[in-house]
Amino acid sequence: MNQQTTAPASLEAPQIRIDTLPHAKNLKWPMLWYLLVGELYSMLPWKKTAWTCAGFPVELLWGFDIFPLHPENMATVAAAQKQSQRLIEHAEGMGYSRDLCSYCKTNFGAVDTGIKTTLGGIAKPDIITCTNTICDTHWKWFQIQAEKLKVPIFVFDCPKIVSGTDERTIEGYINYMVEQFYDFFEFVKKHTGKELNIERLNRACEESERMSVLWREIYEYRKCVPSPYSSAETSASFFPLVVLPGKKVGIKFFEKIKADIRKRAESGRGTLSGGAREKYRLLFEGIPFWYKMRFMYDLAKYSAVVTYEPYTFSFAPPKPVGKDYTETLRDVARIMMDLPYSYNLEKRIQYFEQAVKDYKIDGVILHENLSCRPSSTGMIDLKNAIQEDLHVPVLIIQCDMNDPRAYSEAQMKTRIESFIEVMEKNRKG
Amino acid sequence: MKKIAYFDSSHDMPEEIIMAAGFVPYKIFGDVHASNAPADQYLQAFFCPAARSFLTEALTRSSEWEGIIVAQGCNATNRHYDVWKRHVSTPFLHWFNGPIKDDSMALRFMKTELWRLIDTLNRQYKVSITDDMIAAASRESNEVKKKLQKLSALRSEKDITNREYLTVLIKSMTLPKKDAVAAIDELIGRAEKGGPIPKNKIKVLLTGSDVTYPELMDQIDESGFRVVRDDLSVGERYYATLIPEDGNPVDALARYYLSIPKPATKVGLRSRIEYLERALSDSGLDTVISQNIKFCEPFAYDSVLVNGELKDKGIRILHLEREFTPGPDHQLMNRLAAFSEML
Numbered sequence: 107m108n109q110q111t112t113a114p115a116s117l118e119a120p121q122i123r124i125d126t127l128p129h130a131k132n133l134k135w136p137m138l139w140y141l142l143v144g145e146l147y148s149m150l151p152w153k154k155t156a157w158t159c160a161g162f163p164v165e166l167l168w169g170f171d172i173f174p175l176h177p178e179n180m181a182t183v184a185a186a187q188k189q190s191q192r193l194i195e196h197a198e199g200m201g202y203s204r205d206l207c208s209y210c211k212t213n214f215g216a217v218d219t220g221i222k223t224t225l226g227g228i229a230k231p232d233i234i235t236c237t238n239t240i241c242d243t244h245w246k247w248f249q250i251q252a253e254k255l256k257v258p259i260f261v262f263d264c265p266k267i268v269s270g271t272d273e274r275t276i277e278g279y280i281n282y283m284v285e286q287f288y289d290f291f292e293f294v295k296k297h298t299g300k301e302l303n304i305e306r307l308n309r310a311c312e313e314s315e316r317m318s319v320l321w322r323e324i325y326e327y328r329k330c331v332p333s334p335y336s337s338a339e340t341s342a343s344f345f346p347l348v349v350l351p352g353k354k355v356g357i358k359f360f361e362k363i364k365a366d367i368r369k370r371a372e373s374g375r376g377t378l379s380g381g382a383r384e385k386y387r388l389l390f391e392g393i394p395f396w397y398k399m400r401f402m403y404d405l406a407k408y409s410a411v412v413t414y415e416p417y418t419f420s421f422a423p424p425k426p427v428g429k430d431y432t433e434t435l436r437d438v439a440r441i442m443m444d445l446p447y448s449y450n451l452e453k454r455i456q457y458f459e460q461a462v463k464d465y466k467i468d469g470v471i472l473h474e475n476l477s478c479r480p481s482s483t484g485m486i487d488l489k490n491a492i493q494e495d496l497h498v499p500v501l502i503i504q505c506d507m508n509d510p511r512a513y514s515e516a517q518m519k520t521r522i523e524s525f526i527e528v529m530e531k532n533r534k535g
Numbered sequence: 536m537k538k539i540a541y542f543d544s545s546h547d548m549p550e551e552i553i554m555a556a557g558f559v560p561y562k563i564f565g566d567v568h569a570s571n572a573p574a575d576q577y578l579q580a581f582f583c584p585a586a587r588s589f590l591t592e593a594l595t596r597s598s599e600w601e602g603i604i605v606a607q608g609c610n611a612t613n614r615h616y617d618v619w620k621r622h623v624s625t626p627f628l629h630w631f632n633g634p635i636k637d638d639s640m641a642l643r644f645m646k647t648e649l650w651r652l653i654d655t656l657n658r659q660y661k662v663s664i665t666d667d668m669i670a671a672a673s674r675e676s677n678e679v680k681k682k683l684q685k686l687s688a689l690r691s692e693k694d695i696t697n698r699e700y701l702t703v704l705i706k707s708m709t710l711p712k713k714d715a716v717a718a719i720d721e722l723i724g725r726a727e728k729g730g731p732i733p734k735n736k737i738k739v740l741l742t743g744s745d746v747t748y749p750e751l752m753d754q755i756d757e758s759g760f761r762v763v764r765d766d767l768s769v770g771e772r773y774y775a776t777l778i779p780e781d782g783n784p785v786d787a788l789a790r791y792y793l794s795i796p797k798p799a800t801k802v803g804l805r806s807r808i809e810y811l812e813r814a815l816s817d818s819g820l821d822t823v824i825s826q827n828i829k830f831c832e833p834f835a836y837d838s839v840l841v842n843g844e845l846k847d848k849g850i851r852i853l854h855l856e857r858e859f860t861p862g863p864d865h866q867l868m869n870r871l872a873a874f875s876e877m878l
Binding site for chain 1 (some may be wrong): 570576577578579581583607609610611613614616617620621630632634635636638640641643644647651713799800802803804827829830832833835836838839840842846850854856
């Protein structure tokens with residue numbers, strides 16, 4: 107006999123939303139600045155542009171007065187504009203496997219179809235530069251595009267600081283990196299006619315550090331309970347850190363939002379609307395789902411707030427300031443090899459566990475990204491370590507940053523609701 | 536003799552240093568017949584199945600080895616190293632970070648890494664590796680390479696099956712070198728006395744991800760293709776060039792490893808294409824089977840551009856994405872059969 111069961115009450119409270127910061131809308135200024143100045147540099151024959159990737163010290167390019175164009179960033183624009191799937195499918199039609207990076211395929215599709223910049227397109231650069239610090243994909247992708255576009259390319263070979271690497275070995279790695287910097291300077295001069303202006307480089311580093319400091323200060327406020335700022339907003343607002351480190355337009359934006367956040371924190375208000383209580387503080391690891399930014403907003407319906415993301419924080423490492431030229435290069439080299447996003451597993455576990463404590467985290471969500479095997483490696487160990495050492499529940503979600511085909515609304519909702527229940531049980535102990 | 540095992544996604548591990556330290560270098564190939572369940576506790580299913588199989592082998596057999604070295608290759612090597620360090624029981628685990636470029640800076644860095652490896656082995660095993668020992672190991676290594684070159688020349692004419700060729704390559708990377716030489720000599724002797732390549736076989740060059748188990752080679756053979764050239768690491772890349780026997784032996788090793796035919800894990804797409812074109816032209820071949828194992832990103836990235844360029848030059852080419860399985864993959868065999876019919 108069928109037994110009628112009562113459906114459990116929904117965990118959602120749809121009326122709870124994210125209260126965005128008053129100055130959140132000011133993000134349009136750095137974005138516009140980036141797009142317009144980028145267009146200008148692409149058009150004027152005496153100005154030069156470079157494609158570059160995450161993990162590359164953009165300040166170096168400013169030191170040459172070369173404008174950095176970011177294919178990855180433009181891929182996220184394509185996703186936000188609901189263009190990524192068709193571009194990815196276009197690239198797959200060119201022969202690229204479904205298992206390859208969705209940023210890369212978005213870019214292949216964008217270049218091949220000539221989609222406009224506001225939809226995620228990107229201009230042909232004068233040079234291409236990248237590293238292998240985060241993944242092989244960066245340089246494989248850029249190498250292919252350099253061949254196709256007939257643009258000179260420089261790849262930084264960053265040695266890997268695996269678990270247990272000693273300081274002496276790291277110093278040897280830095281020596282290799284510094285040698286490559288000098289080679290890179292020659293490469294830039296040869297292909298653009300531009301020389302490094304040390305003063306301009308130092309200024310870029312100083313301004314970049316100013317921006318990073320502001321971002322780190324914002325993160326300090328996020329430790330407050332309730333958190334005045336969540337990933338729903340940081341996932342967009344960290345944009346200037348990625349593409350415009352060292353530019354005043356980004357600094358001004360950060361100063362405005364920091365003032366908003368401080369005001370909120372001082373008055374004890376959180377980011378949830380109507381004074382709703384923040385019940386679950388989350389850490390989200392990995393690249394967001396750019397085509398479904400609602401995911402971060404919808405967590406609010408469960409009174410859950412992502413208060414820390416290693417991903418957005420990783421773009422604000424301390425920059426070398428007030429150091430001589432050689433020391434600056436050695437510091438830049440170390441930063442390039444030792445980014446939080448590519449920390450080795452031992453360091454990653456320590457880093458996450460500290461963040462869980464500092465930000466009073468109730469649950470951790472790890473994005474197992476089908477497009478990013480390097481960042482997904484070690485995730486099972488990371489999960490087990492956090493659960494065993496800190497007794498904080500961890501959820502691994504398999505999805506993709508730029509390919510909407512990997513996202514299932516219903517499945518995601520079920521998993522999040524189950525996780526909310528787990529956090530609730532864990533809290534009751 | 537005692538073995539030191541190594542995880543190498545290409546031909547990046549300077550096994551001569553292991554030999555000079557008095558050990559047999561043993562390349563980890565995994566086992567296509569064994570379940571990957573042990574590794575799957577730590578690595579997700581969307582990672583390279585061969586790399587997962589290597590971890591399974593390490594988890595189950597590391598007690599047979601004196602230590603393990605992981606050589607920088609694809610992303611699986613550096614990222615999985617951390618997972619190996621946590622879970623594989625071994626008295627010695629070393630990270631060898633060879634460069635991905637081949638310029639003068641990379642050469643200096645390669646030497647630094649070689650010296651770091653020598654120093655670490657000296658301390659770990661209380662040995663004293665000298666230049667003479669490295670030079671002797673390089674000569675021994677070259678002897679294997681020369682024999683393989685001879686075998687390779689024969690396979691264009693004689694009936695050496697795909698399986699026989701791969702099996703002897705695997706032996707060259709897992710057995711003591713004198714045993715490897717005996718195995719190659721035996722195959723060469725047999726081939727010289729044997730008949731020519733059967734007329735119904737189409738001669739091809741095989742490129743892409745490394746083939747690490749003979750069953751795939753059987754499937755290619757059964758579909759009517761005889762591999763007579765390749766640019767694989769478990770293949771020509773291993774023996775195409777010799778280690779210089781003049782000058783300082785560490786410098787010679789550094790020069791050798793930076794000058795071997797490029798895999799997709801090294802910067803130098805153009806150089807890889809040129810090697811393939813030269814191999815095809817030298818052997819009078821016009822047919823290529825290109826393949827990558829599921830989730831092998833470096834070769835999957837390369838395949839579109841590399842195969843496109845070869846096609847433009849009139850080369851007939853089939854690209855396959857394959858699983859990691861010993862069983863007959865009928866989808867794959869259907870595609871091979873269709874390609875054979877088309878030719």
